[in-house]
Structures are given as C-alpha cells and as structure tokens.
Amino acid sequence: MYDSRSDEEVGLVPEKNIPGSYGTPYITPIMDRLEFYSNEYQFFQSRVDRYGSTIVRLNAPPGPFMAKNPRVVALLDGKSFPVLFDTSKVEKKNVFTGTYMPSTALTGGYRVCAYLDPSEPNHTKIKQLLLNILASRKDNVIPEFRSAYGKLFDDMEAEVAKSGKFVFNDHNDGTAFEFLGKLFFGVSPSKTELGPGGVKNANLWLLAQLCPLMTLGLPQLLEELLLHTFPIPPFLVQSQYQALYKYISSAATDALKMAENLGLSREEAIHNLVFATCFNSLGGVKVLFPGILRYIAQAGKILQTLLIADVRSAVLTTGGQLTVEALEKMQVVKSVVYESLRLDPPVKYQYGVVKKDTVIESHDKSYKVKAGEMLFGYQPFATRDKKIFGPDADKFVPLRFTGEQGAKLLQFVLWSNAPETQNPTPLDKQCPGKNLIVLISRLLVAEFFLRYDFFTAEIGVVPLAVKTTITSLTKAKPK
Structure with missing residues (x-):
C-alpha cells in the first residue's frame, strides 16, 4: 500500500537521466501515435515495463503536424502525478488539451478559463463566476435532475419493454444537456430556438476540439488523415456554435449580471459559459454516467441488492424524500x-509546463526536470497505482471507499484536477463543478434504485465513452 513517509524520510537521490526516448523527429512521433490509438493503456504500460520507471520520456499525441512539440515527461504513478496540480511548479497556460490547442475561433476568439493560468487576471474572475452560478442554483439541482432523468427513465422502461434494448448514451446526451441548461440558467434549451435536438450542436462543436485525441471506429489510416493530422476547420461548426451562443446569451440573464459585477465583459462571459456548459459539464456527464451504470451492471445482483438497501433505507430517514441529507x-x-x-x-490527461528546474519523485525514483519541459499525466495509471490501492487496483471494488480506510484513500482520487479531499477555489485549476458532478452521479444511482430492483446491460464502445445498452429492468414493487 501507499508509503506515507515524507520525501525527506525516503531520501531519494535524483537520477541523472529520465528514461525513454523521443526517437527520430516526425517519424517516431507518428509511429507512437499509431500505437497509442491502437491500445492507449498498453501504450503507457509498455513504456513502464521497458524502462522500469513510472516517469518516462515519450511523444504524446497528437504529434505532427497538429502539435508543435509532442515531447513530454510522462508521470504514470500516484506519487508523481499531483505535481501537475501545483501551480507554483507548473504553468497551466494553453495546456488544457495538451501538446496542441484548438483554435480560439471555436470559442469566439477568447482563450476560455480552461486555457488560462491562475496567474492571468481574468482566470480568477471567470472561475469565481462559475462558482457563484453553482452556489446560486444549488437548491435546483435535485428537482431539475429528477425532472429531466425521470423522463429518461420513463422512456427507458417503455423502450426495454418494447424492443428489449435501450442505448443509454443516445438518450443521456440530450437529457444531460436539457438538465444542465435548466439548472444553470433556468431556461430549458428545448424550449428555445435550439429545440429538442440542441445537443447535436454541442456534440459537433466538441468533436472539432477533441478529434485529435479520439477515435471514431473508422479504419486507422482514414482516422489519421481526418482526425489526427490536421484540425477540423472551425468554420465547419460555426453555425452550431452560434446556436449555442444565442441560447446562452438570451437564457443566462442572472449569470451575465454576476459577470458584470465581477468586471467581465458580456462577450467573454458568454463564451466561457458556452464552454463550461457544453465542454466541461456535458462532456463530463457524457462519459461518466454510462460508465457508472456499466460497472453496476457488470457487478451484478449482489451489488445491486446492496445499493437498493443503501438508497431506500436512507430515503426512509428523510420521510421518503430524496434529499441531500439522504444522499x-x-x-x-x-x-x-x-x-x-x-x-x-472523465478527463484522462493532465498537462503542465515546468516553471523552474525541479525534482519529481515516483515511489522509488527521483528525477530532475528542467524549466520549459512539458509534464504529461495519464490519470488512469495514477489512479490504478498498486502501491496505493493494492493488488486489486485494476478492479472495480464497489466498497473500496467505505469505512476509515476508504476515507484515507479519497485523497488519491484525482479526477477533478486535484485530490477528492479538496474543494475548488478561484485561485486553482480544480474543476469548479467538482461537487456538482459527484452530487448528480449519486443522484443517478439513487434515482435508479428507487425505481428498479435489478437491471442488466450490454457494454460496448463509442467515441469518448463506453456504450451502455440496458437489456432488462425489474421495477421496484410498490409498497
């Protein structure tokens, strides 16, 4: 398990050279990219095995010609990874998507908050705006979620009864978009000019930004040419973005007043709100919700029975109401x-540029990195670190975080760009919606098991996420 000794107690002496190789310019990065998209996890595992180190030099996708410099120092363990959160050691300017940055034409000409370093003046203002919106709307989370996802569950029941299959992902995107718009701004996207298909605009706009880091299941050569070599021209999704912009500009009345009070221009605020809603929030739910249901379905009857008892007993203590207290x-x-x-x-990769020469330590080795080098963290490695989570680190252990020992492990859950035990502030790069995402994820599970006693699902793969297809549902018996 995790070694709790301080760095001084461990006494690691920095080694001269970080293992790994960048190879021949252009040729090796392209070969590395092909290997990466063939099997992402194995790409990193092979480097760890080859060099006997969880800190290695390698070429990070997308590489030529999309990235000016694909060379990174990869951090592949839970000990070294958190340096990426330390803005006294790393700069976070323009590194949200790594070794390349999408055109600002996709965000109205603005570098939105995700691409700003905390040292930049508007970072604090924009992040404070996002935190203020979330605080002002906190009482709306449960009712808006239950309203939106209640309809999804009704549709799911009807479709499973009719055809025996319900592709959760296909309906989750639209439901999440509707929920988030109503939650943040009090106006349902479907009730505006966007209509019920408004989420398609967001998905196409997301594709234009993330295509260099994703696959669509096309032949590899075709994906290399269409997705990984040159960016999608922003004008191809301009109309979709304008539709999203128009919705936010008309719906976000209260949020834009908050922005004005913080000294932000209306234009910059709107573009940041589009990004926060459609990229940060929708993008996260798009990946996370099907994944949660996947794990519960695969765990089977025993876990589902535990969840039923957990959810329904808690709700009984609050008079039959699903409240924050019950959750x-x-x-x-x-x-x-x-x-x-x-x-x-939801976000697998983290990046940062070293501000000054510093030493980075894994569990058993220590290396010096130089100012200007880019650090790259592959989070699924850091959060499956066997020296922290034990020999079953690669497995889904549903009760892992219960009890006293489970509480100690929470500091090594890093999905929000910080330890789970921390909360976001305007001065850091932790996800401002960290607590909201955790809350609505719990709501998804709780609402599901208030309605159902058991379900099964088929699992596949879609861009950015697992594909969870519900194949059977056993409704809870009315009392």
Whole structure:
C-alpha cells in the first residue's frame, strides 16, 4: 500500500537521466501515435515495463503536424502525478488539451478559463463566476435532475419493454444537456430556438476540439488523415456554435449580471459559459454516467441488492424524500461513484509546463526536470497505482471507499484536477463543478434504485465513452 513517509524520510537521490526516448523527429512521433490509438493503456504500460520507471520520456499525441512539440515527461504513478496540480511548479497556460490547442475561433476568439493560468487576471474572475452560478442554483439541482432523468427513465422502461434494448448514451446526451441548461440558467434549451435536438450542436462543436485525441471506429489510416493530422476547420461548426451562443446569451440573464459585477465583459462571459456548459459539464456527464451504470451492471445482483438497501433505507430517514441529507447517508452509493471516477476519470490527461528546474519523485525514483519541459499525466495509471490501492487496483471494488480506510484513500482520487479531499477555489485549476458532478452521479444511482430492483446491460464502445445498452429492468414493487 501507499508509503506515507515524507520525501525527506525516503531520501531519494535524483537520477541523472529520465528514461525513454523521443526517437527520430516526425517519424517516431507518428509511429507512437499509431500505437497509442491502437491500445492507449498498453501504450503507457509498455513504456513502464521497458524502462522500469513510472516517469518516462515519450511523444504524446497528437504529434505532427497538429502539435508543435509532442515531447513530454510522462508521470504514470500516484506519487508523481499531483505535481501537475501545483501551480507554483507548473504553468497551466494553453495546456488544457495538451501538446496542441484548438483554435480560439471555436470559442469566439477568447482563450476560455480552461486555457488560462491562475496567474492571468481574468482566470480568477471567470472561475469565481462559475462558482457563484453553482452556489446560486444549488437548491435546483435535485428537482431539475429528477425532472429531466425521470423522463429518461420513463422512456427507458417503455423502450426495454418494447424492443428489449435501450442505448443509454443516445438518450443521456440530450437529457444531460436539457438538465444542465435548466439548472444553470433556468431556461430549458428545448424550449428555445435550439429545440429538442440542441445537443447535436454541442456534440459537433466538441468533436472539432477533441478529434485529435479520439477515435471514431473508422479504419486507422482514414482516422489519421481526418482526425489526427490536421484540425477540423472551425468554420465547419460555426453555425452550431452560434446556436449555442444565442441560447446562452438570451437564457443566462442572472449569470451575465454576476459577470458584470465581477468586471467581465458580456462577450467573454458568454463564451466561457458556452464552454463550461457544453465542454466541461456535458462532456463530463457524457462519459461518466454510462460508465457508472456499466460497472453496476457488470457487478451484478449482489451489488445491486446492496445499493437498493443503501438508497431506500436512507430515503426512509428523510420521510421518503430524496434529499441531500439522504444522499449523504448512502455510503455504498458514494463509494460506487468514487470507484467509477477512480477507474475511468472523465478527463484522462493532465498537462503542465515546468516553471523552474525541479525534482519529481515516483515511489522509488527521483528525477530532475528542467524549466520549459512539458509534464504529461495519464490519470488512469495514477489512479490504478498498486502501491496505493493494492493488488486489486485494476478492479472495480464497489466498497473500496467505505469505512476509515476508504476515507484515507479519497485523497488519491484525482479526477477533478486535484485530490477528492479538496474543494475548488478561484485561485486553482480544480474543476469548479467538482461537487456538482459527484452530487448528480449519486443522484443517478439513487434515482435508479428507487425505481428498479435489478437491471442488466450490454457494454460496448463509442467515441469518448463506453456504450451502455440496458437489456432488462425489474421495477421496484410498490409498497
């Protein structure tokens, strides 16, 4: 398990050279990219095995010609990874998507908050705006979630009864978009010019930004040419972005007043709100929710029975109402959500540029990195670190985060760009919606097991996420 000794107690002496190789310019990065998209996890595992180190030099996708410099120092363990959160050691300017940055034409000409370093003046203002919006709307989370996802569950029941299959992902995107718009701004996207298909605009806009880091299941050569070599021209999704912009500009009345009070221009605020809603929030739920249901389905009857008892007993203590107080009592639900976030974080990659020469330590080695080098963290390695989580680190253990020992492990759940035990502030790069995402993930599980006694699902793969297809549902018996 994790060694709690301080760096001084361990006494690691920095080694001269970080193992790994960048190879021949252009040729090796392209070969590395092909290997990466063939089997992402194995790409990193092979380097760890080859060099006997969890800190290695390698070429990070997308590489030529998309990235000016694909060379990074990769941090592949839970000990070294947190240096990426330390803004006294790393700069976070323009590194949100790593070795390349999408055109600002996709965000109205602005570098939105995700691409700003905390040292830049508007970072604090924008992040404070996002935190203020979340605080002002906190009482709306449960009713808006239950309204939106209640309809999804009704549709799911009808479709499973009719055809025996319900592709959760296909309906989750639209439901999440509707929920988030109504939650943040009080106006349902479907009730505006966007209509019920508004989420398609967000998905196409997301594709234009993330295509260099994803696959669509096309032949590899075709994906290399269409996705990984040159960026999608922003004008191809301009109309979709304008539709999203128009929705936010008309719906976010209260949020834009908050922005004005913070000294932000209306334009900059709107573009940041589009990004926060459609990239940060929708993008996260798009990946996370199907993954949570996947793990619960695969765990089977025993876990689902535990969840039923956990959820329904907690709700009984609050007079039959699903409240924040009830959710706080659901220890199994909490653990399942944290375990899902540990195994499959919505954002797998973290980046930072070293500010000054510094020493980075893994569990058993120490290396000096130079100012200007880019650090790259592959989070699924850091959060599956066997020296922290033990020999079953690669497995879904639903009760991992229960009890005293489970509480100690929470500091190593890193999905929000910080330890789970910390909360975001305007001065850091932790996800401002960290607590909201955890809350609505618990709501998903709780609402599911208030309605159902058991379900099964088929698991596949879609871009950015697992594909969870519900194949059977057993409704809870009315009392």
